Amino acid sequence: MFPRKLILVATLCALVLACSKKDDPEPEQTPEVILSIEVGTQWANWYWVYATDDNGEVLDIKGCGRGLTELKASTELSKINVTLCRKGDPDSQSNNFTFTTYMGVPVKTTIELPDDPIPTRGNDLGAAIFSIANYVESGDPLLNLSFSTRQQNPSVDRPVEESFENNSLVLAYTLRESPAKVLVTGKRGETPVYFLKTGIKPQDQLDLDYNTDFKPADKILKIDYFGYNAATALGFMNGESNSYFLSSANTDSQNLGYVDGFDRYQTSIFNNNTVNRNNTQYFKEGTPASAITFPLHNLTVTNPGRATFDTLIPSYTYARAEWRYSVGSDVISMTTYGDASTKLKCFDFPAKLTEMYQFLDKLDRSKILFNTMKVYQHVDGFTYADFLDATLRGEKPATTEVFIFDNVY
Structure with missing residues (x-):
């Protein structure tokens, strides 16, 4: 009988320990840095930055002073949505806010807002x-x-x-x-x-x-696409940011000229299809542009709500959608970027901002209307991750070639 009693006691102890372990609260996760932002003197105290999940739940929000600001949260997300909110001139009588959201930003990204060079x-x-x-x-x-x-x-x-x-x-x-x-x-x-x-x-x-x-001109490019056209060619020397103007062209004057001897060239062509009213832009940085075939597209936006809208668009690398509120002198611009797999959204204002700015709290959100959408179709292998690096970190490529389609609702 003694061995049986020992077995019974051991079994009961094991059950008690198991139940005790099950009832213990899960250890709290320690908040970790999910985003860092470096701000120059020029932009100190101009921006708020906040991170959200795809449901719009705010993970962290902070005002940006000069230097390093860090957002922290306990999350297992590998990517977050990051919004930069810029408040307009505090001395102005009008209310002006600009919200720019980047969806799918890798956790622990560092954003840089350096001072603009004078x-x-x-x-x-x-x-x-x-x-x-x-x-x-x-x-x-x-x-x-x-x-x-x-x-x-x-x-x-x-x-x-x-x-x-x-x-x-x-x-x-x-x-x-x-x-x-x-x-x-x-x-x-x-x-x-x-x-x-x-x-x-x-x-x-x-x-x-x-x-x-x-x-x-050493090279001449004919700009004779259907509809209205406008084009410009610039040349740069030795990494200088200032350009030499090379040539312009338009619907009535169709020849765009290039001059040899520059280190890099920048070509910008705008085409408005006067039948479907859609616009296409071509932009190339690097060598002069050769013969260009504008892709056919009919970018259409339907059901343009703030949370969801449907689009008929060509294949693309990433997209940009903008919503605007404009009543009198009060203007709010809300822009969202995302890659081709992302359903772009216009997220609501965080509670911390509505508490600080009563204008946002009392705003009639039904007057925030969809304004325009642009889609970017790169032909140079440039990805949405490259776009985030170029936009948020200043890591711009030396060469690029892209078509940009837009539709104004």
Whole structure:
């Protein structure tokens, strides 16, 4: 009997221990950093950042001061939705908010909001004088001719007309560096032409003939797609952020020109299909664009609610949807990005923001209306993860090529 009693006691003890272990509360998870954001002085205290799950449940929210801000939460999610909320000018009488949401952001991503570089340009060193004979093109020559230098400020550094008589044009162009490389572009008839010279100094006078000194563009791309077109080509040197203007084209002037010798080129073409009213943009960074075939598409948005809407769209890499509230001077923009597998949503405002900003709490949400959708179809292997790195971390690719379709509801 003794061994049986021992077995019975041991069994009862095991059951008691098992029940005790089952009833013990699960240990609480320690919140971990799920997102970091580095903010420069310029943007300190301008932004709120918060992370949510796909149901809109807020995992953490913080205001962004200068330096590092971290969001923490106890979660097993590998990806989260991140929203940057920017409040408008606090001294303004109107209420302006911008909400930008990125869906599917990997946990522990670091976002960077560095200060925008302050554009610098050299001092006014004086002007070089350009005398251009045989200029017989119609229209204002100050608008038809474009002058570019490495340190140009297009809104300020425009040539000043000295005289225009007997098809002879005299212009003064301010230099910000000496010597300077100056590119002058225009069109002779429908042909893009250019004059390029290095070593130009202030007070230099250049006597040019528009027929012989201005050469046809080294490469010409025809912009003759159905509907309305507008295109621009820019050139960059030695990693400089300032561009040299190469050429423009449109429905009435269809030739886009490129000039050899630049390190990289940027091409932007906009096409509006006047039948289905959809827009397509083509953007390429790197080498000059070759013959382009615009994909056919009929981007359509139906049932454009804030939580869900249906689309008929071509294959794409990622998409962007925007909702807007605009009543009087009060404007709210709510934009969401996501990849092709994501159902884009317009998330509601977190309680912390509605407590701080009574305007958001009392807002008639029925007046937040769907505004537009864009889809991005990359042809260069660029992914949504690359887009997040480029947008949130500043890791922009040296080359890219993409079609952008949009539809305004």
